[in-house]
Amino acid sequence: MSSDIPHSQAPQPSGLLSKRVAMNWLGVLPFFVFALLFLLLPTADLMIGAFQNADGHFTLSNLRGLFEANVLDAYWMSFKISATSAVCGGILGSMLAWAVVMGKLPAWIRPTLMTFSGVASNFAGVPLAFAFLATLGRMGLVTILLKTLFGVNLYATGFSILSFVGLALTYLYFQIPLMVLIVTPALDGLKNEWREACDCLGGTPFQYWRYVALPILWPSITGAMLLLFANAFGAVATAYALTGSSLNIVPILLFAQIRGDVLHNPNLGYAMALGMILITGVANLGYMLLRSRSEQRCA
Numbered sequence: 001m002s003s004d005i006p007h008s009q010a011p012q013p014s015g016l017l018s019k020r021v022a023m024n025w026l027g028v029l030p031f032f033v034f035a036l037l038f039l040l041l042p043t044a045d046l047m048i049g050a051f052q053n054a055d056g057h058f059t060l061s062n063l064r065g066l067f068e069a070n071v072l073d074a075y076w077m078s079f080k081i082s083a084t085s086a087v088c089g090g091i092l093g094s095m096l097a098w099a100v101v102m103g104k105l106p107a108w109i110r111p112t113l114m115t116f117s118g119v120a121s122n123f124a125g126v127p128l129a130f131a132f133l134a135t136l137g138r139m140g141l142v143t144i145l146l147k148t149l150f151g152v153n154l155y156a157t158g159f160s161i162l163s164f165v166g167l168a169l170t171y172l173y174f175q176i177p178l179m180v181l182i183v184t185p186a187l188d189g190l191k192n193e194w195r196e197a198c199d200c201l202g203g204t205p206f207q208y209w210r211y212v213a214l215p216i217l218w219p220s221i222t223g224a225m226l227l228l229f230a231n232a233f234g235a236v237a238t239a240y241a242l243t244g245s246s247l248n249i250v251p252i253l254l255f256a257q258i259r260g261d262v263l264h265n266p267n268l269g270y271a272m273a274l275g276m277i278l279i280t281g282v283a284n285l286g287y288m289l290l291r292s293r294s295e296q297r298c299a
Contacts, residue, residue, distance in 0.1 A: 046270045046274050047270075049267055050062050050270040050271040050273075050274045052267055052270075053267060054267065062267045062270065062271035063271055065265075065268045066271055066272065066275055070248065070253070071253065071272065073248055074248045074249055074252075075250055075275070077164070077247065077250075078249040078250040078251070081164060081168050081232060081249065082230075082232035082233040083229060084168045085171035085172055085175050085228065086225045086226070086229040087225060088175075089171070089175030089176045089179050090179050090225040090228060092172070092176050092179070093175070093176045093177070093178070093179025093182075093183060093224075094179060094183050094221055096176065096180050097179070097180045097183040098187060100113050100180075100184070101187040101188060102187065114180070114181070116177065117177035117180040117181050118177070118181065119177075120174055120176075121174050121178040121181060122174070123173070123174060124237060126237060126238075126241040128170065128173060128174070128238050128241075129170070129237075130241070132161055132166075132169075132173070132242065133242065136154070136161045136166070136169075137161055138155055140161075143155070161242070162242065162243045162244075162247070164247070166243075167242060167243060167247060170242060171235065175228050175231065178224075178227075178231065179224055179225075182220070183217075183220060183221060186220035186221075186294060187217070189216075190216065190217075194208075194212050195212075198211075198212055216294070217294075219290040219291070219293045219294040220290070220291065220294040222290055223286065223287040223288075223290030226283045226284070226286045226287045226290070227284065229283050230280040230283035230287070233250075233276065233279060233280055234276060236251035236252070239251055240255060250276055251276075253272065254269050254272045254273055254276070257269030257272065
């Protein structure tokens with residue numbers, strides 16, 4: 001008489017089961033090692049250094065230094081740049097994602113856009129800064145073409161690639177693709193039955209988006225914008241390579257505190273880094289909570 005228990009559900013020896021569990025943990029061991037060496041230990045070192053003076057003694061002067069005028073101005077400037085690039089990148093990225101998912105475009109456009117987004121979302125630092133200087137700098141390609149072909153002097157209008165607008169525009173290069181990658185799965189999660197039910201009840205496309213689609217999508221869109229904010233707030237290589245010290249933002253000021261000759265105060269830099277960690281941590285926590293809420297709605 002054959003057993004009614006499927007082979008995959010048959011009881012396994014305890015030794016074999018424990019061995020499989022050990023192998024499963026072995027698979028994720030590199031992740032835990034990486035997180036320990038490059039996330040937890042550096043964060044702990046920053047936290048300790050933020051409460052020490054140059055002699056290694058406990059002090060709160062570094063935290064008081066965060067309320068100095070130039071430091072507060074740097075945090076406010078970083079907040080404005082990050083918020084601007086997050087909101088603009090979120091809106092434009094959502095529109096691009098909607099176009100490739102629901103816009104009835106040729107089939108080849110979606111994989112092309114997704115491939116480009118995967119590359120562009122990780123393109124930053126010195127190469128990105130050089131690309132924008134070569135494009136929109138005073139002698140950049142687009143700047144020269146506008147002046148030669150249309151008689152438009154871009155820099156006569158007050159624009160500068162080294163300004164607040166220029167840095168925010170540069171950040172959009174990787175913010176928009178990142179938004180596309182995050183929002184596209186949420187748009188794919190909208191079920192056709194919901195649209196059909198709205199149509200059967202006499203609803204208009206506006207009513208469908210107003211009362212059905214947007215209430216479902218807003219946690220994903222808002223959470224993605226929070227992630228974009230954290231992504232821009234912690235960016236240092238692009239800002240430093242593009243603007244140098246012409247903009248007073250937190251990453252550049254922090255770099256000057258730790259590595260500079262004039263503003264050299266590493267422990268104040270640790271305190272500034274701790275403040276950045278707290279701000280980006282809150283933004284990432286908000287993203288995870290909103291993402292969890294979005295997944296529950298689409299389940």
